Ligand SMILES: *[C@@H]1O[C@H](CO)[C@@H](O)[C@H](O)[C@H]1NC(C)=O
Ligand SMILES: *[C@@H]1O[C@H](CO)[C@@H](O)[C@H](O)[C@H]1NC(C)=O
Ligand SMILES: *[C@@H]1O[C@H](CO)[C@@H](O)[C@H](O)[C@H]1NC(C)=O
């Protein structure tokens with residue numbers, strides 16, 4: 001059957017070979033992406049980031065979408081980034097395999113894959129550090145550190161602006177500003193590397209909702225924050241405002257993986273057997289700083305500079321697996337790779353507009369009203385060029401407020417159900433403050449509002465609750 005499909009495609013589309021599981025070098029990497037594009041011209045686009053690596057290797061991305069090259073409202077954008085550490089190579093090969101698989105299944109009319117691609121814009125960057133990959137490969141691939149850094153000997157996953165320091169300082173001072181913090185940056189700890197700059201521009205210019213970066217050396221899905229609040233080097237849980245959501249995202253990968261979440265598998269051993277710890281005992285997930293703290297990582301940068309939620313996937317004990325194990329690893333990761341992309345369709349999404357059109361940069365703030373005590377989630381999301389926003393959330397009840405200077409804020413109550421394959425749609429129409437306005441007085445939070453029922457008031461519950469909670473801690 002597989003052979004038949006292969007010959008059928010090869011005959012009618014003039015397509016070349018089957019995907020081979022091997023370590024693809026930097027030229028082969030771009031050739032594979034081109035080949036996938038030739039097999040699936042209508043749903044893919046290959047592009048390079050704005051800058052190449054230090055040694056001038058382009059950072060290639062393949063995009064899957066039924067509108068390649070264009071963002072569409074209601075369609076969330078997802079990315080996978082592999083090989084940021086040059087000697088951690090499994091993610092690189094998995095992403096090439098995933099690109100091949102998505103195209104092949106699409107052409108075979110697989111309903112689930114077609115549905116995914118028609119409703120999601122997916123970007124795959126197989127290698128963020130092709131120079132490190134080259135050095136690691138040229139030196140045998142088995143050194144724990146050789147090839148980790150870029151060609152300037154800089155660890156790219158320590159080279160992003162440290163926005164954690166800013167958000168922690170704002171927390172201490174009781175300042176409610178909690179998102180898109182790059183404009184609050186006053187100095188860089190170190191110059192940005194070309195690979196970092198290229199990825200930063202990419203992250204800032206595409207409205208990503210969900211992301212994962214792939215590493216190796218352990219088997220665990222790691223979620224923000226990576227940096228501890230106190231500066232403790234290890235073992236300090238550093239929760240972000242979206243801790244529940246991040247935990248669920250990480251668990252989605254771990255649980256769909258062959259054994260990341262298994263309590264019985266062996267832990268990873270590094271020389272001395274005493275430090276073999278099996279993260280499966282805690283469900284295959286960990287908070288970043290609860291493991292060890294790091295500054296300047298890409299994961300926290302995504303969350304604090306943009307609307308994107310990123311987790312870090314440690315894909316196995318072996319940083320540079322043997323070629324013969326790659327296909328087995330693909331089969332162990334395939335379901336998880338797909339299940340994670342589907343998480344971009346959880347929570348809520350919608351469009352913010354007024355009488356004349358879309359409102360860009362509207363602020364979407366959320367209060368969790370699932371329990372009797374309303375709890376604001378102090379990380380706001382903003383709307384994009386079509387006024388569209390995407391707010392990942394776990395199942396529960398929420399009050400969502402859309403606001404923008406010059407408009408009266410609008411709040412709506414929504415229930416996020418379990419097992420979503422499509423985010424709940426919650427649109428907002430804002431009235432300019434200059435127009436006639438019916439002044440509803442707002443006092444105690446009225447329970448029992450029906451889902452989606454619009455409510456208008458001048459002072460949002462979010463600020464009221466947030467201020468009350470901040471007052472208590474000072
Ligand atoms: C691409 O789209 C065109 C126009 O809709 C169609 O004729 C063509 O068959 C499609 N090609 C593939 C490979 O799906
Ligand atoms: C940089 O790349 C050159 C050429 O591949 C290589 O000889 C050199 O060892 C690399 N340096 C580092 C620090 O990776
Ligand atoms: C909201 O609260 C409920 C109940 O405590 C919890 O299960 C859910 O994860 C919370 N949602 C978020 C996004 O934190």
Ligand SMILES: [Zn+2]
Nearest residue numbers: 085088215216
């Ligand atoms: Zn790594």
